[in-house]
Amino acid sequence: MxxxxxxxxxxxxxxxxxxxxxxxxxxxxxxxxxxxxxxxxxxxxxxxxxxxxxxxxxxxxxxxxxxxxxxxxxxxxxxxxxxxxxxxxxxxxxxxxxxxxxxxxxxxxxxxxxxxxxxxxxxxxxxxxxxxxxxxxxxxxxxLTEPLACAVHGVEASEIMSGDTVVILGAGPLGLLLVAVARLRGARVILTGRGEQRLALGRTFGADIVLDVTGMSMDEQCEAIRQQTENQRGADVAIEAVGTPETWTLATRVVRPGGLVNLFGGCPSDSHVQFATRPLHYSELTLKGVFHHTPTYFAQALELILSKQVxxxxxxxxxxxxxxxxxxxxxxxxxxxxxxxxxxxxxxxxxxxxxxxxxxxxxxxxxx
Structure with missing residues (x-):
């Protein structure tokens, strides 16, 4: 063979x-x-x-x-x-x-x-x-059940409720699937990324706001994202789906006080990340990592495919x-x-x- x-x-x-x-x-x-x-x-x-x-x-x-x-x-x-x-x-x-x-x-x-x-x-x-x-x-x-299962796990761990504003950093395959699953939860979704094809797919999968961050600094990305949230206070949930230390840090900057940050994208194994401690502590942010999937999430993902929801x-x-x-x-x-x-x-x-x-x-x- x-x-x-x-x-x-x-x-x-x-x-x-x-x-x-x-x-x-x-x-x-x-x-x-x-x-x-x-x-x-x-x-x-x-x-x-x-x-x-x-x-x-x-x-x-x-x-x-x-x-x-x-x-x-x-x-x-x-x-x-x-x-x-x-x-x-x-x-x-x-x-x-x-x-x-x-x-x-x-x-x-x-x-x-x-x-x-x-x-x-x-x-x-x-x-x-x-x-x-x-x-x-x-x-x-x-x-394609396997990547969708990872996205189902990621959204479940993010504790998204209907009406939440969710920002997804990264318009790769998993970022796009995260958009689809978050929309099924009733979220308002902001997607950031690069590349015309991927950003167009973001709209197809249901993103309410799609931001092309080509050429933007991290500060500029942070400002652009916050401008799309109520009173510019930040998103309820941020899901990082790029896998770089810089975007991990950015994810902590674009959520509101009390918000949740899902560090979904895996960085290279020797990576280190720096966060400002004050907003983490005084804004009571929740940070969590999410890895892989489970048999339950795989079965749920397959059902979403078979029922043509995604x-x-x-x-x-x-x-x-x-x-x-x-x-x-x-x-x-x-x-x-x-x-x-x-x-x-x-x-x-x-x-x-x-x-x-x-x-x-x-x-x-x-x-x-």
């Missing part, structure tokens, strides 16, 4: 690998669609402390497909079922799991390898975080053949597009029209 393998930062290779065979409790899916992710891009650029401690390893984690083989003891699905597969499952036994903080699980099982024709799904994920899809469900939409496929800039996985990452490095759908050869016929509209690729390759 063809699979993308991560060897080192900026070194992902498409290789022929053996088709995996399932053990007890495991399944193998034939991948129908995988989608690119900001975490994939950051990992490609600089590595990842959790995902790739020892290389090479399979790359990508947003995925859906058809069950190709089941191991002994599997009862939740059968060969031929269409499924959406989460990229993790908690242990349900550790200190944090016993307190229902599943995203903090001390033995969180993470799954990579979606950029491939086949994917082995571990038993724990099969048992706790795999979902059979109704007939006719878009494989690309189902693959059209996640709007995030897809182009459909590319699986062989173009590295090209997709290079396009994102060049800030072209939002997300790309990677389609293995066996499912190319389902997306023939979309694949025919693929953009010129950095490698210059013309895939058939």
């Amino acid at each position: 063809l699979a993308a393998m991560f060897y080192a930062p900026m070194d992902v290779r498409l290789e022929e690998r053996p088709v995996p065979q399932p053990g007890p409790g495991e399944i193998v899916i034939q991948v129908a669609a995988a989608t690119t992710c900001g975490t994939d891009l950051k990992t490609y650029r600089r590595g990842h402390p959790l995902l790739f401690q020892n290389g090479p390893g399979g790359f990508g984690h947003e995925v859906s497909g058809i069950v190709a083989a089941v191991g002994p003891g599997v009862t939740r699905c059968h060969e031929g079922d269409a499924v959406s597969v989460a990229n993790s499952a908690p242990c349900f036994q550790c200190f944090y799991c016993r307190r229902k903080r599943y995203s903090l699980c001390e033995d969180l099982l993470l799954l990579n390898g979606a950029y491939a024709e086949y994917l082995l799904v571990p038993a724990r994920i099969v048992e706790h975080n795999l979902y059979v899809l109704p007939t006719g469900t878009s494989f690309v939409a189902a693959a 059209d996640v496929t709007r995030l897809i800039s182009a459909y590319l053949p699986l062989e173009a996985a590295v090209d997709a990452l290079q396009l994102l490095l060049q800030k072209q597009g939002v997300k790309y759908a990677l389609i293995p050869p066996a499912f190319a016929h389902l997306y023939a029209r979309e694949l025919a509209q693929a953009p010129d690729l950095p490698s210059g390759n013309k895939y058939q």
Whole structure:
């Protein structure tokens, strides 16, 4: 089978690998669609402390497909079922799991390898975080359940109430999904970001105010955001979805006294952030971090997709053949597009029209 393998930062290779065979409790899916992710891009650029401690390893984690083989003891699905597969499952036994903080699980099982024709799904994920899809469900939409689950978690943790003003810093894929979910909560949403395509999508996903912050200093961004809030007092909630120390600091400056700051975007692991202590203390701000998702949030996200409350496929800039996985990452490095759908050869016929509209690729390759 063809699979993308991560060897080192900026070194992902498409290789022929053996088709995996399932053990007890495991399944193998034939991948129908995988989608690119900001975490994939950051990992490609600089590595990842959790995902790739020892290389090479399979790359990508947003995925859906058809069950190709089941191991002994599997009862939740059968060969031929269409499924959406989460990229993790908690242990349900550790200190944090016993307190229902599943995203903090001390033995969180993470799954990579979606950029491939086949994917082995571990038993724990099969048992706790795999979902059979109704007939006719878009494989690309189902693959996007994982980022939407992260957004659902982020909005839930932000304690948003109907009528709240929420500012979302960053118009990347997760920022856009945060907009959609916050709007479902009845929030008035201010989105900041850069890039005509992403800002236009922000409006499509329901942002009430979209601010292009290209060329703005942090002080200018702060002023522009506050001008869009009642009496310029600041937002009720700020969600940082960029992942830089500067925007983490900015998030604390754009909320009102008593407001909540969700530090959603992950910064590089060696980052340090400085906050002014006075407004944190005297304005009684709440700061929190939010990481990943849980089986509950994944199930909720899938329901939002199946019920068509969030059209996640709007995030897809182009459909590319699986062989173009590295090209997709290079396009994102060049800030072209939002997300790309990677389609293995066996499912190319389902997306023939979309694949025919693929953009010129950095490698210059013309895939058939």
